[in-house]
Amino acid sequence: MEHRSKILDCTIRDGGLVNNWDFSVEFVQDLYNGLSAAGVEYMEIGYKNSPKLLNATEPNAWRFLDDNFLKEIIPEKKFTKLSALVDIGRVDPNDILPREQSVLDMIRVACYIREVDKGLELVQMFHDLGYETSLNIMALSSVPEHQLIEAFEMVKESPVDVVYIVDSFGSLDPADIEHQVKKFQAMIPNKQLGIHTHNNMQLAFANTLTAMRNGVTFLDSSVYGMGRAAGNCHTELLVSHIQKPSYEIKPVLGLIEKHMLEMRQKWEWGYIIPYMISGVLNEHPRVAMAYRDSADRDKFVDFYDKVTSPEANLAPASK
Amino acid sequence: MEHRSKILDCTIRDGGLVNNWDFSVEFVQDLYNGLSAAGVEYMEIGYKNSPKLLNATEPNAWRFLDDNFLKEIIPEKKFTKLSALVDIGRVDPNDILPREQSVLDMIRVACYIREVDKGLELVQMFHDLGYETSLNIMALSSVPEHQLIEAFEMVKESPVDVVYIVDSFGSLDPADIEHQVKKFQAMIPNKQLGIHTHNNMQLAFANTLTAMRNGVTFLDSSVYGMGRAAGNCHTELLVSHIQKPSYEIKPVLGLIEKHMLEMRQKWEWGYIIPYMISGVLNEHPRVAMAYRDSADRDKFVDFYDKVTSPEANLAPASK
Numbered sequence: 001m002e003h004r005s006k007i008l009d010c011t012i013r014d015g016g017l018v019n020n021w022d023f024s025v026e027f028v029q030d031l032y033n034g035l036s037a038a039g040v041e042y043m044e045i046g047y048k049n050s051p052k053l054l055n056a057t058e059p060n061a062w063r064f065l066d067d068n069f070l071k072e073i074i075p076e077k078k079f080t081k082l083s084a085l086v087d088i089g090r091v092d093p094n095d096i097l098p099r100e101q102s103v104l105d106m107i108r109v110a111c112y113i114r115e116v117d118k119g120l121e122l123v124q125m126f127h128d129l130g131y132e133t134s135l136n137i138m139a140l141s142s143v144p145e146h147q148l149i150e151a152f153e154m155v156k157e158s159p160v161d162v163v164y165i166v167d168s169f170g171s172l173d174p175a176d177i178e179h180q181v182k183k184f185q186a187m188i189p190n191k192q193l194g195i196h197t198h199n200n201m202q203l204a205f206a207n208t209l210t211a212m213r214n215g216v217t218f219l220d221s222s223v224y225g226m227g228r229a230a231g232n233c234h235t236e237l238l239v240s241h242i243q244k245p246s247y248e249i250k251p252v253l254g255l256i257e258k259h260m261l262e263m264r265q266k267w268e269w270g271y272i273i274p275y276m277i278s279g280v281l282n283e284h285p286r287v288a289m290a291y292r293d294s295a296d297r298d299k300f301v302d303f304y305d306k307v308t309s310p311e312a313n314l315a316p317a318s319k
Numbered sequence: 320m321e322h323r324s325k326i327l328d329c330t331i332r333d334g335g336l337v338n339n340w341d342f343s344v345e346f347v348q349d350l351y352n353g354l355s356a357a358g359v360e361y362m363e364i365g366y367k368n369s370p371k372l373l374n375a376t377e378p379n380a381w382r383f384l385d386d387n388f389l390k391e392i393i394p395e396k397k398f399t400k401l402s403a404l405v406d407i408g409r410v411d412p413n414d415i416l417p418r419e420q421s422v423l424d425m426i427r428v429a430c431y432i433r434e435v436d437k438g439l440e441l442v443q444m445f446h447d448l449g450y451e452t453s454l455n456i457m458a459l460s461s462v463p464e465h466q467l468i469e470a471f472e473m474v475k476e477s478p479v480d481v482v483y484i485v486d487s488f489g490s491l492d493p494a495d496i497e498h499q500v501k502k503f504q505a506m507i508p509n510k511q512l513g514i515h516t517h518n519n520m521q522l523a524f525a526n527t528l529t530a531m532r533n534g535v536t537f538l539d540s541s542v543y544g545m546g547r548a549a550g551n552c553h554t555e556l557l558v559s560h561i562q563k564p565s566y567e568i569k570p571v572l573g574l575i576e577k578h579m580l581e582m583r584q585k586w587e588w589g590y591i592i593p594y595m596i597s598g599v600l601n602e603h604p605r606v607a608m609a610y611r612d613s614a615d616r617d618k619f620v621d622f623y624d625k626v627t628s629p630e631a632n633l634a635p636a637s638k
Contacts (some may be wrong), residue, residue, distance in 0.1 A: 001604065019502065081444045092395065135572075171561070173525075173526055174493060174528065174529070175528075175532065199521075201524065201556055202518075202521055202523075202525075202553065203522045203524065203525055203559065204521075205520065205521045205522065205525075206492075206493055206521075206522055206525030206526075207525075209492060209493065209494075210493070213494065234506075234521070236592070236595065237520055237521065237595070240595070240599045241520065241598075241599065248601075249623065250620055250623060252415060253592065253596075253619040253620050253623055254619075254620050256592060256619060257592075257617060257618065257620060261617060264370070271590075273555070273575060276555065276556070276559070277559075277572075280559045280560065280568075293474040298576060298580060299575050299576065300573075300575060300576045301569055301572050301576060303567075304569060304572055306330075
C-alpha cells in the first residue's frame with residue numbers, strides 16, 4: 001500500500017486554527033519549497049472561504065485565499081500540488097476560477113453528516129471546474145450508522161475523488177480506524193479514501209499508519225503536528241516512516257529547525273492534558289481550548305471534574 | 320484481553336535515567352499513593368543494583384534501593400505492588416532479602432540476548448526467594464532470530480513469570496510489535512508476556528495497545544511519559560483508555576498537575592527531533608542525548624547528517 005499513498009500537509013490550514021493564520025509569506029514559501037523538496041504530494045495552503053460571507057473585518061490571506069495573491073507568492077509551481085479547504089455556506093462559488101487559471105489543484109469540502117447533500121453540490125461544481133475534489137466528513141466518531149449509509153448513497157453517485165475519514169475529536173484508536181476504513185470501503189468501493197487525525201491521545205501517527213495499511217491513500221499531516229488543540233499527525237513522521245523512495249526527511253527537519261520550534265514557543269498545540277481528556281471523552285476540544293486560555297489552565301483535576309459533571313453540556317453538533 | 324492486563328509504572332526507574340534519580344521522598348510517596356488510588360497494579364520504585372559493584376561514590380536512594388529505607392518511606396502497602404529492576408553483573412545476591420522480609424513483590428532482570436543464561440540464574444534465585452520475576456530482553460529490534468530461538472529454549476525451562484518485549488530504541492511500529500508478540504507466543508507459550516516501549520516516533524501508546532490486544536498482559540508505562548530520551552508509554556493514557564472498572568484517571572491527573580509539569584520544565588524527555596531520528600534509524604539514543612546537551616541541540620539537519628554519514632559509528636552493543 002505504501003507506494004500508493006500520498007501525504008497532504010495541512011500546516012497552514014489546520015495550523016491556522018491555532019494562530020488565526022498569522023503566517024508570514026516567507027514561512028509559507030519556505031514550507032512550499034520544503035515540502036516539494038521532501039516529496040510531499042499536496043500542501044493545503046488555507047481556506048478558500050468568503051470574507052463577505054463570514055463578515056470578516058480584517059484581511060486574512062490564508063483564511064480567504066485569493067488567486068492573484070497566490071500567483072504572486074508562488075510564481076512557479078514545484079513538485080507539490082496545492083489544495084484549499086472550503087466550508088458549507090461559507091464559500092462563494094463566484095470566487096472559484098477554473099482550475100487552469102488557478103494555482104490550486106484540489107478543493108476539499110468539509111461538512112457534517114447532515115450537510116452531505118450540500119457538500120456534494122459544491123464538489124460537483126469544483127469537479128466541473130477541473131479540480132480534484134474531496135469530501136471531508138467531520139466528527140465521524142459521533143455519526144450514527146444509518147446517517148452514514150444514507151449519505152454514502154449520494155456519495156457513490158458523485159464525481160468526488162476522495163472521501164475522508166476525519167477524527168475531529170482525536171477520540172479514535174487504531175482498532176476504531178480499521179473498523180471505519182473497512183466500513184467506508186464496503187459502502188463506497190469506487191472512491192479513494194483519506195484520513196485526517198488529531199493527536200489528543202498520541203494516536204494520530206499510529207491511526208494514520210493503520211489507515212494506510214488498510215488501503216487509505218490520502219494521508220493528512222502537518223509539520224511538527226501544528227494544528228488545532230492537540231494537533232495532527234506529524235509530517236516528519238510520515239516522510240521518515242513510509243517506504244517511498246521519493247520522500248526526503250531533511251527538508252522537513254530544516255523547516256522544523258528554522259520555524260516550528262519558535263512557533264511552538266509562541267503558540268500552543270500538541271499533547272496537553274485537557275486535550276487528552278477531551279479526546280478520551282469524545283468531545284470537541286473547544287472547552288479545553290477555553291480552559292487553556294484561562295488562569296486555571298493547568299488544573300487538570302478541576303477540568304476533568306468540570307467536563308464530566310452531570311451538568312456539563314459540551315457537545316453541540318455545530319462548530 | 321483488557322481485563323487481564325496489568326500496568327507496571329516505571330516513572331521512578333526509567334525516569335531516573337533522565338534526572339539521575341533526583342526524586343524527593345515526597346514525590347515517590349505521592350506517586351505510590353496516586354498509583355494505588357488509580358488502580359495501577361505495579362510500581363517500579365527503582366533499581367536494586369549494588370553501589371559497590373558500580374563503584375558509586377554518591378548515595379542514590381532509587382538506584383540502589385535499600386529495604387530498610389523502603390520500609391520507612393512506605394510503612395504501609397496499599398493496592399499497588401512494588402518492583403525493582405536489576406542488571407546482570409551489577410546486582411549483589413546478598414542484597415536481596417526473602418520476599419516476606421521485603422517491601423518488594425517483584426524483581427525484574429534486564430539483560431541483552433547474549434546474557435540470557437546469566438539473567439535466568441538471577442531469575443531462579445529471586446524466584447526461590449519468593450518474588451514474582453520477569454526477564455526483560457533489551458534491544459530486541461537488533462536481535463537475530465537464531466539467537467532468540469536459542470535463548471527461548473532456556474527461558475521455557477525457567478520459572479520466570481513474565482518475559483518482556485523491550486523496544487529499547489523506540490524503533491518498532493504496531494505491525495512490528497504484533498509480529499514480535501506472535502513470535503514470542505509461539506516460542507514460549509507457557510509464559511506471560513510484557514511490553515516496554517519508548518516514544519521516539521509517538522508510537523509508545525499505540526504499540527502498547529497493539530501488544531495488549533494480542534494477549535500481552537504486563538504493560539509498562541510512566542506518568543506523563545517520563546523516561547530516558549523520548550520517554551515511555553504514558554500511564555495516564557493506559558488508565559483512561561483500558562476498559563477496566565478498577566482504573567481511575569483522576570489520581571494520575573493529580574500527579575501530573577502537582578509534580579510532572581514542573582519536572583518536565585527542569586528535565587527533558589519526550590518527542591524531540593533527535594530522538595525521533597534515532598528511533599527511525601534503530602539506534603541507541605545516547606548520541607542524540609549527548610547532542611541535546613550540546614550548544615547544537617536544535618540543529619536537526621546537522622544531527623541527521625552526522626548520524627547518517629558513512630563514518631558514523633553509533634550502535635555498540637553495550638549500554
